[in-house]
Amino acid sequence: MIRVGILGRQTLERAGIRHILETDDRIAVVGDGTVEQAPGLVRSTRPDVLVAGHHDPDEALAALRAPRAAEPARVVLVGRLTDRATRMLLRLGARGVLLREDGARHLPWAVRAAAAGSVALAPTAAGFVVDQYVRPGRLAEEAVAARKLLAALSPRERQILELLSNGASNPVVAETLSISGHTVKDHIRAIYNKLLVGNRVQAARILWQSATGPDRLTQPTAPAGHHTETA
Numbered sequence: 643m644i645r646v647g648i649l650g651r652q653t654l655e656r657a658g659i660r661h662i663l664e665t666d667d668r669i670a671v672v673g674d675g676t677v678e679q680a681p682g683l684v685r686s687t688r689p690d691v692l693v694a695g696h697h698d699p700d701e702a703l704a705a706l707r708a709p710r711a712a713e714p715a716r717v718v719l720v721g722r723l724t725d726r727a728t729r730m731l732l733r734l735g736a737r738g739v740l741l742r743e744d745g746a747r748h749l750p751w752a753v754r755a756a757a758a759g760s761v762a763l764a765p766t767a768a769g770f771v772v773d774q775y776v777r778p779g780r781l782a783e784e785a786v787a788a789r790k791l792l793a794a795l796s797p798r799e800r801q802i803l804e805l806l807s808n809g810a811s812n813p814v815v816a817e818t819l820s821i822s823g824h825t826v827k828d829h830i831r832a833i834y835n836k837l838l839v840g841n842r843v844q845a846a847r848i849l850w851q852s853a854t855g856p857d858r859l860t861q862p863t864a865p866a867g868h869h870t871e872t873a
Contacts, residue, residue, distance in 0.1 A: 647689035699727035807846035
């Protein structure tokens with residue numbers, strides 16, 4: 643049997659958690675109380691797992707930050723989650739992070755997982771954690787693809803793309819590079835064709851993506867000329 647203590651501010655809340663846990667015949671609820679009563683509860687009942695209900699992540703984080711003697715694995719129930727809150731809860735020692743709305747479905751197996759030394763995460767929390775590992779690889783792949791597209795641009799086209807990405811209008815680009823408005827339009831048309839995009843926002847995004855990988859693009863930008871170009 644897995645011995646579980648329940649923590650929560652409201653008696654009704656603790657009763658709801660008890661009801662969910664007692665549907666699993668491998669779990670025995672040995673006591674309950676407020677978060678502040680946790681030390682006494684642990685000493686008197688010696689649970690294997692503590693299940694703590696909190697209104698929001700800040701309250702849960704404050705409880706985990708409070709000085710605590712050695713205690714059993716803690717599974718946290720909160721009303722909402724964010725990426726940052728999930729990471730902080732895990733860093734502060736939570737062995738399970740669940741949303742209240744998922745409690746009835748996930749709490750029993752989360753308790754069993756925590757008792758066995760694993761970490762139990764609600765689907766939302768798991769999504770945040772997985773994204774932390776997947777995102778760098780995805781950004782690196784996007785950066786490589788973006789750099790390949792940018793490599794097709796001429797130095798002048800690259801200059802114009804950088805100006806466009808900084809919000810410069812066609813007349814400003816023309817004045818900055820001392821070229822005609824028609825020439826700017828021709829270059830922009832060529833940039834769109836080479837980058838396979840349809841507008842300057844999409845083109846600027848490719849420039850941004852090229853610099854998001856671990857090895858930033860270091861190709862220098864050619865200096866602006868002071869002569870007049872013609873189409």
